[in-house]
Structures are given as C-alpha cells and as structure tokens.
Amino acid sequence: MNQPSVYSYSQIIDAALELIREQGWSAVSARAVAKKLGSSTMPIYSHVRSIEELEKELRIKAQGLLKEFQQRQYTEHTLLNLAFGYVAFARDEKNLFRFLYLERPEKLNPEDTSVMKESFFAEFGENSAEGKALKEMQESGQEALVQYTWIFTHGLAMLVNSGAFDLNSDKAILRFLMNAGEAFYLWGINKAGDDLENKDD
Amino acid sequence: MNQPSVYSYSQIIDAALELIREQGWSAVSARAVAKKLGSSTMPIYSHVRSIEELEKELRIKAQGLLKEFQQRQYTEHTLLNLAFGYVAFARDEKNLFRFLYLERPEKLNPEDTSVMKESFFAEFGENSAEGKALKEMQESGQEALVQYTWIFTHGLAMLVNSGAFDLNSDKAILRFLMNAGEAFYLWGINKAGDDLENKDD
DNA sequence: TTGACATTATAACTACTGTTATATATAATA
DNA sequence: TATTATATATAACAGTAGTTATAATGTCAA
Numbered sequence: 001m002n003q004p005s006v007y008s009y010s011q012i013i014d015a016a017l018e019l020i021r022e023q024g025w026s027a028v029s030a031r032a033v034a035k036k037l038g039s040s041t042m043p044i045y046s047h048v049r050s051i052e053e054l055e056k057e058l059r060i061k062a063q064g065l066l067k068e069f070q071q072r073q074y075t076e077h078t079l080l081n082l083a084f085g086y087v088a089f090a091r092d093e094k095n096l097f098r099f100l101y102l103e104r105p106e107k108l109n110p111e112d113t114s115v116m117k118e119s120f121f122a123e124f125g126e127n128s129a130e131g132k133a134l135k136e137m138q139e140s141g142q143e144a145l146v147q148y149t150w151i152f153t154h155g156l157a158m159l160v161n162s163g164a165f166d167l168n169s170d171k172a173i174l175r176f177l178m179n180a181g182e183a184f185y186l187w188g189i190n191k192a193g194d195d196l197e198n199k200d201d
Numbered sequence: 202m203n204q205p206s207v208y209s210y211s212q213i214i215d216a217a218l219e220l221i222r223e224q225g226w227s228a229v230s231a232r233a234v235a236k237k238l239g240s241s242t243m244p245i246y247s248h249v250r251s252i253e254e255l256e257k258e259l260r261i262k263a264q265g266l267l268k269e270f271q272q273r274q275y276t277e278h279t280l281l282n283l284a285f286g287y288v289a290f291a292r293d294e295k296n297l298f299r300f301l302y303l304e305r306p307e308k309l310n311p312e313d314t315s316v317m318k319e320s321f322f323a324e325f326g327e328n329s330a331e332g333k334a335l336k337e338m339q340e341s342g343q344e345a346l347v348q349y350t351w352i353f354t355h356g357l358a359m360l361v362n363s364g365a366f367d368l369n370s371d372k373a374i375l376r377f378l379m380n381a382g383e384a385f386y387l388w389g390i391n392k393a394g395d396d397l398e399n400k401d402d
Numbered sequence: 403t404t405g406a407c408a409t410t411a412t413a414a415c416t417a418c419t420g421t422t423a424t425a426t427a428t429a430a431t432a
Numbered sequence: 433t434a435t436t437a438t439a440t441a442t443a444a445c446a447g448t449a450g451t452t453a454t455a456a457t458g459t460c461a462a
Contacts, residue, residue: 003408003459029449040411041451051450102303105363148381152349155356162306180349183388187380203438204429231420241441242421252420 007043016054017061017096024095025103028058055104062096065089075174078119083153083177088170090157097161117146133189141188148184153177208244217259218297225296226304229259256305263297266290276375279320284354284378289371291358298362318347334390342389349385354378 015036019027030041030051048054070085090097156176159165167173216237220229231242231252249255271286291298357377360366368374
C-alpha cells in the first residue's frame with residue numbers, strides 16, 4: 001500500500017558524515033546533504049525529525065569511528081592504544097574530531113576517564129613490576145595517574161589537530177605518549193599517595 | 202567640516218567582545234552588535250570594513266586579555282604563571298577561549314612555544330640546582346621539556362573549559378600543573394638527551 | 403486497471419546573515 | 433546664516449538557513 005523509500009536512513013547519515021569529513025560541520029545543511037544525495041530535502045526529513053536530530057545521529061556515528069581508532073592494536077599496551085587512537089583520529093579525521101570536541105562539544109561523558117583507568121590496570125597486570133607498584137598506590141593516586149595521562153593525550157590531540165604539531169609519523173606520536181606516561185608513572189611511584197591525595201581545596 | 206562620531210571604535214569592539222563573552226562568537230552579527238550599542242549597523246561599518254575585519258580586531262583584543270591573565274604573578278615561577286594564566290583564562294572566560302582556540306582557530310603562532318621556553322629558563326636561573334641540571338640537558342631535551350609542559354597545559358585548559366574538569370579552586374589547577382611539570386622535569390633529567398633527541402622518524 | 407497512499411520534488415515561508423543605497427540629521431565651516 | 437561634509441537611520445538586496453505546504457510521482461492492493 002506504500003512505496004519503498006529510495007533513500008535509506010544510512011545513505012543520509014553517510015552523506016552528511018562525508019560532508020563533515022570534507023568541509024566540516026558548517027557545510028552540513030538540509031540542502032547540502034540532499035545535493036550530495038542527489039535528492040530533494042524531503043527524504044532527509046522523512047528519516048529525521050530535524051537537523052538537530054541529524055546532528056545527534058552524526059555524533060553517534062562519529063563516536064563509533066573514533067572508537068574504531070581507539071580499539072586497534074597498535075601496540076601491546078591497551079592504554080597506549082586508546083591514547084594513540086585518540087590522537088591519530090584527531091590527526092587523520094580532522095573535521096570529525098573538530099565536530100565532536102571543538103566546534104560542537106557536548107559534555108564529556110564521565111566514562112571517558114573510567115574506561116581509561118580500567119584498561120590501564122588491565123594492561124599493567126599483576127605480572128609486571130610496574131603493576132605491583134601501581135597496586136600499592138592509593139586509590140586516589142591511581143585515579144590521578146590516569147587523569148594526567150588523559151589530560152596530556154587530550155592536549156596532544158588538540159595540538160596535532162590544529163596543525164601546531166605536525167606529527168606525520170605514528171612513531172613520533174607514540175614516543176610523546178610513552179614518554180609522558182612514563183614520566184607520570186615514575187613520578188606517581190615516588191609520590192605515591194603523597195601530594196596526590198589532597199585533591200581539592 | 203564634519204561631525205564627531207557618537208559611537209567610537211572602542212565602543213564597538215567592546216560591545217562585540219561582550220557579546221562573545223555572554224553568548225559566544227555565534228551571537229556576533231552586525232545587527233546584534235548594533236543592538237547592544239543602541240545604534241544602527243552603520244556606525245560599525247564606518248569603523249570597520251567588514252565583519253571579517255571585526256573578527257580580526259576581536260581576536261587581537263581577546264588575545265590581549267589572555268595575555269593579562271598570563272602575566273599576573275600568581276606564583277614565583279614565570280612558567281607556572283604562564284601556564285596557570287592560560288588555564289584560568291580557559292576557565293573564567295569560556296567563550297573568549299573558545300573563540301580564540303576552538304570555534305575559530307587560526308594557526309597557532311610559533312611564538313607560543315618559544316616564549317614558554319624563554320621564560321622557563323628565566324625562571325630556573327643559574328642559582329637553583331635545577332637550573333644547572335637543566336643547562337646540562339641537550340638543546341633538544343630542553344625543547345622537549347617545554348613542549349611536554351605546553352601540551353599538558355593545553356590539554357588541561359581544554360578539559361577545564363569544556364567542564365570535564367570542574368576546577369573552581371586555583372590551588373587545584375596549580376597542583377595539576379606543578380605535578381606534571383615536576384614529572385616531566387625529573388624524567389627529563391634522568392633521560393637527558395637520550396630518548397628525547399631522536400624526534401622524528 | 404483503478405484507487406489509495408507513501409515518497410519525493412518543487413516552491414514557498416520565515417528568519418537570519420552581510421552589505422549597501424538612500425535618506426535624514428547634525429555639526430563645522432564659509 | 434547657508435553650505436557642505438559626515439554620521440547615522442531606514443530600508444532594501446541577495447544569499448543562506450530550517451522547515452513545510454503543495455503537487456507530482458510511483459507502487460502496492462483490490
């Protein structure tokens with residue numbers, strides 16, 4: 001009794017995402033997506049209530065792509081993979097990264113840090129000497145260690161994204177991350193539960 | 202032979218800047234500035250060729266405000282003052298910071314790092330033991346040290362700006378910065394001119 | 403084949419933008 | 433005082449945005 005839609009939901013999302021990739025979020029409009037799709041604006045509005053809703057869907061899709069970057073096995077270290085994936089995404093998908101975190105940011109979900117913490121301990125298991133030392137750190141010290149790594153990773157990603165740092169080679173990025181991580185780690189061991197615990201005042 | 206203008210250049214800039222402060226760059230338009238000024242759009246165009254030029258002027262003005270933040274003497278340490286001022290600006294002038302570095306970024310001027318490096322050495326003068334140790338580091342090691350500090354500062358500023366970290370107290374910000382700086386510094390001393398020098402491959 | 407209905411295209415509405423042409427008012431000069 | 437240059441206001445132009453009313457199209461069911 002009806003007619004099959006010729007433009008699918010995913011076609012629309014993909015077209016819009018491609019627009020962000022190529023020209024950034026500011027290039028996304030109902031008409032621009034339609035043009036990319038070779039249609040009028042109507043198919044878009046039949047799959048999505050508004051442009052605002054389209055934006056939400058695009059954010060979900062983009063976050064999925066980021067997740068892919070972060071879940072690849074660049075190294076043996078889970079935490080390092082997460083951090084490197086984040087920076088590589090900022091470098092290789094400049095407009096998507098800008099869309100997610102710079103131009104149209106929403107509140108950073110609290111998971112971001114807790115996930116990093118988990119994988120951090122998954123990495124430094126009970127085998128390594130580092131793992132043992134880490135376990136002896138206070139809870140607050142552990143959290144702080146992950147926080148510091150996260151802050152540094154975020155900073156590096158922004159600067160690489162903006163072009164302030166031109167890190168074409170993956171090795172260079174990895175070295176930055178490893179060096180910083182090592183610095184924080186060693187510092188944390190020495191200061192374990194010392195300066196770290198009195199966090200707010 | 203002419204009439205004194207009732208709306209001055211600085212009045213216009215200030216009105217526009219206030220708009221950014223309150224509602225972000227996206228709220229700035231010829232008509233919006235005029236409304237804030239209680240005038241028509243004409244006085245704006247008599248002082249400024251276009252909105253694009255207005256944006257340039259606003260960026261200069263905003264950068265001046267950032268500089269003020271960075272030049273205050275929060276502590277004894279010049280580098281720490283620079284870093285803290287940057288983060289405090291990101292926290293206290295959210296929309297101005299977003300205007301400068303997030304929404305409408307331009308290429309980061311290379312000075313940013315070189316300035317930090319200079320003040321870094323001005324701080325750790327020849328008096329302190331740290332200063333001496335620092336001098337013994339290779340040139341590349343010194344640069345890296347400043348880079349790492351800069352990256353961390355940038356990351357912290359972004360996260361504080363976005364609300365991911367809610368650091369109301371100056372002390373908390375200072376502790377983050379000092380801890381990270383100390384970690385990098387100690388790490389740099391140990392590794393002096395070791396891993397640090399082979400920077401790109 | 404015909405009727406009903408979903409999908410799509412066209413075009414319009416409203417609201418906003420930067421910019422400018424025109425008109426008005428005002429103050430300094432002759 | 434009359435003239436003239438300038439500042440400002442009003443209003444318009446062209447372009448864009450989101451959204452939607454209307455019309456055309458095509459497909460399925462009877």
